[in-house]
Amino acid sequence: MVKPNETVVQDMSPHEGNVRDDTISPHEHWVIVGHGMAAQRLLEELHDPLTHRKRQDVSITIISGEPVGGYNRIGLSDVLAGKRTLAELTPQQIHSQHLPNCQWLQGWVMAIDRTAQTVRLSDGGLLPYDRLILSTGSSALLPELPGINGQGIQAFRTAADTEGLMALPANASVIVVGGGLLGIEAAVGLAGRGVNVALVHRGAWLMNRQLDALSGDWLAEALTSRGIRVYLNSTVAEIARDEREDMQGVILQTGEQLDAAHAVFAMGVKPNVDLAQRAGVAVADGIEVDDQMITSDPAIYALGECVSHRGVQFGLVGPLYEQAAVLARVLVANRDHIACDARYEGTVVATHLKVSGVPVYSAGDIDPAQESLVWQDLPKRHYKRLFLKEGRLVGVVLYGDISDGGFYHDLIQQQVDIRAWREHLIFGAAHCTGNVERNNKPQAISQKPYSAAA
């Protein structure tokens, strides 16, 4: 792993050079800080507009903290589960092969000088920018607990984290703390490697932000059947360590100790905002951006998990990709000094995972106090719950059969009035989009949200 104080220059451009003098030319230099999935998608989105007219008036430098940039972080669970390799997650190097004037650096940006429009790199070098794009991502939250600092504690965020977990012996014991999406994927991945796993979750049911009580309970049963011990309504009070500071296990708030030499914390993330904050860019919980992903400094843009857009942060890939698409258009238009109507107006976030052969899907607002439609097939452990507000679908939880997830997601996103076919909604797209010819039934959704896929 590259230390923060080194910068490795990987030259991928015929037009090399760290520093450019842009004052005499219309040429612009853009710097992208961080090379996660959002930045990778931004590069892909920029590919067409920047190559279309073979323009040579923009060069890009992308700075990645990780030795491999832009890989598919979502696939890490599959890697842990042994279904894929890290190599398969690495993107095609679209920026290097096709994007003109693009160079990639490994290292860290230590500071931004907004007046001079430069960034200072971890190797001390200065990099001027005409436009700066922050995609610094987020970091795993580690609670402040006795014994939290020390060996045996890690997150599940990066390729490196994944490699660490994969290196554990098959008979190891691991406590996974956090029963959200990532924690469950870590737990299942580890259990699949023969590791003895306990999953500690403070909520009353697993994935309590995405699932309701019944589906959460069913999921817990499914994990239990995979040999994972699930502790609900449980918080970790302390990391138990012996006199040599070796980790012995975790102590729950009940006083119960769960023995293990390793713990994976998956209790959520916090946006990486320090760099922006130090530079005086407006930050709330994340770096504040408007609908064109522009921060309080018009030369600085941000996207991905580090931002706060309309007071919302993002932890899933869908919204990041939408932001990338908007930002690419905004950047090019701004460069060309032409108006741009691209707007990012938020995303209905959908979560889905497949663990233990149990597909789960969740999207939108699933406040249990709302009106809902509920369908369940008990022997098959299939479950659907649709949340409604004022004749519109606002949230969905699917368990077991998630084939209509995309359909519901579109209905939520497009705020389709579903009153006329409320009775059929829970049975999915095939019952709602005119596939079923019935004279006395609504034929189709007016906006046909599912027509492309149905």
Added chain:
Amino acid sequence: MKRRVDTTCPYCGVGCGVSALVHDQQVIAVEGSARHPANRGRLCVKGSALHETLDPQARLLQPSVRGETVDWSTAINEVATGLRQVIKEHGPDSVAFYVSGQLLTEDYYVANKLMKGFIGSSNIDTNSRLCMSSAVAAQKRAFGSDTVPAHYDDLELADLLVLTGSNAAWTHPVLFQRMMAARTAAQEAGAPDKRMVVIDPRRTATAESADLHLAIRPGTDAVLFNGLLVWLHQRGITNAAYIKRHTQGFAETLATAQQTAGSVAAVAQACAVPVQDIVQFYEWAAETPNMVTFYSMGINQSTSGVDKAQSIINVHLATGRIGKPGAAPFSITGQPNAMGGREVGGLANQLAAHMNWDNPDDINRVERFWRAPNMAREAGLNATDLFSAVGEGRIKAIWIMATNPVVSMPDADRVRAALAQCDLVIVSDCMQHTDTLDMAHIRLPATGWSEKDGTVTNSERRISRQRALVKPLGEAQHDWWIITQVAHAMGFGASFPYQQPVDIFREHAQLSAYENNATRDFDLSLYADISTAEYDAMAPMQWPITAKAPMGTARLFGDGQFFTPEGKARLFPIVPRRPVAEANPEQSHFVLNTGRLRDQWHTMTRTGLAERLDQHAPEPRVSVHPDDAEALGVSPDGWLNLATLGDQPTGELKARVVLSTTQRRGELFMPIHWTHQNSRHGRVGALIPTAIDPISGQPELKHAVVQARVWQPQQQGMLWCRQPLPNPPWDTWLMRTVGGITVYQFAAERALALDAPLETWLRDEWPYGELLQRFDDATNGMTRVLWGQGNRIEALVWFGPTMPQPDIAWVANCLQADTISAPDRRDLLAGRSGGQEDAGPTVCSCHQVGEYRIRHAIQHEGLTTVAALGKALKCGTQCGSCIPDLQRLISTSVESVKSD
């Protein structure tokens, strides 16, 4: 081995010939018999489904006495002993038979003989009382005999067909087809128009086909025909010579008609029909000598049914339009052998073989012929009086054969109450469950269509053989055999020596000929010595059948000779009478009309077994005019509660409405077919108070006044299960069988099945089941539950605030299978097939896109790049991990297209 057998249809009075294809003991197909003159190869939908109604599961197969299965000799003995005991203690008039137009003539003959000649009472009446007794009485009064003078060909020969009180398109479909075909043929041949006038308060399917529809106020037919008589006389169309030579009573009749319907304006007002429509009808009648007036229940089922029929006959007699090709009054019966019943004297006020109680010579003649030891001397009780007598305890034993009076009689609940307290109720039926059979102490399994063997007479006097196609099921026996055995057990064996139907038919023919000398219309003298072989080969033929008319008689009265003492027909002055009950619209009173649906027959004991007959109208709906519905405040799918008026309401009915502008305002229509077996609150008979024609005793089944109120059930729903429930728990329900699955449609005034009670109820009914699937929309109070074990479904329940609209047959089909396919299972609570093709194994998990869907897009939609697929199907556009799979699918699919 396959055989073709000619027989007759057991449904309506048309009496169609049926050619049945029989394989071993199975009727495998039926078609119209091309050789039968009634239908010439045609069959209606009911007749076409005959072989689908032969469900052995539905049959009564063993005799039982007070719930104990017994052998026949015990059962016969119980019947005979029971009857003898009652007769000994209370006299012969304390017993009664209530028989049916479903019986064959031979069955009928033996029943009538046993009662009137040997038990010594005339308390034998038939459900034909409800059907055409008014027509009988009118014909006897007008012609001196119960004679239908016409031939079905007259319906084709007539240039003006007047249908009154008949929805022939539904009730006598084959005759209606013949009428329509003749009109079309005349048009195509460039002949003068054949016209059809339909007189009916409702715009029925028949009325829709007519040249003129007169939607008269119910019960005003006699005004219309009186007016016609006046009009025709004013224009010199009445036939003075014929009137003088062949009729009596014309002057008084005309005078009364002039007083009661003297002007078209008066007629129009009384009938509530525009003047120009009346004039049109009258003008056509004036200019068309070839006129047939075809009438049925709308005339007969009335407190003035005899007079209404007479008013029709008056017009025909005054114009001499009778007994000629294409000219006659034509009464059509509802039942397959109503006419045969009349021939043997199946009505209490008939004697036998068209002989009469008012003629002592007739009584003496029948007594001598039968060598009857206990000859009855006077008419017995008609159906309504008979059941009243049962209720009052004057009749202590009743034997009901092949009919279902607990459903079909007016005041049907009172009939049930009467039977409930009767000392001895004997019921012969071929079906295992009927509302009437449920009341029986002794149940006797009778043969049904396909087993029965004998003769029937249709509405044009045509006697046809109904032949046995297969052996009787179980221990079922022919009705004539059962009655004969009882006669033997009662000590009358010598007079009941019958071994086979021909023995009875021969005696019946002999009685018709006995001292007849052309004094009686009904004469089968040619058959007096008929052999078994001749009987078996008998061709359909119209009586009289005599040496002078060996091929039968197409028409009667063409010679102007009638069977009155004077030989002249009687015109009879008719003062039109309104139906007895009057509606008060201010109090939500409505006139309730009743009748048949197109695809059902009587109380559905037979047609209810053929699922395709259930599809036309699976639910008894009450037809209501949209304006009335609005005034009542009932929604288009809402419910009405109908109740009889008066201090002691006799019944109520709950039904969903169907809005129909074919109804006159202020009037409702309900089908007659639903019973306690297949519904609660669906029996329309319970709503009809007893009001009978003073002459014929026929009840006014088509004009009850009821109070209509909106009924708002909190819950409505459906249940699919494998067997009927012993105690359906809802306020009101309907039951039918679809795909072998029992389907209930129900409604409850108060929400019943909430969580715990619903599951408790399901567990009680189907203890081996468990909750399989459930769908709840709590806000709308809607729940659907699938209950069973593994892949075997025991029950599927839906309920909510409104009646659901699932694809009932599709659901039943799924349930019937012992193993349900996965997509079907997923869709079961949707109530219909999603119709979604299997998308195949999931390739893109993010957007749930399946392999088959992707392959289809590549091969048939030209999407041959990852980007194109992503744009159309979204696959590969989120996490991108499926892109290699997409590329693989593109390369392999494109290759497979090339290699194609």
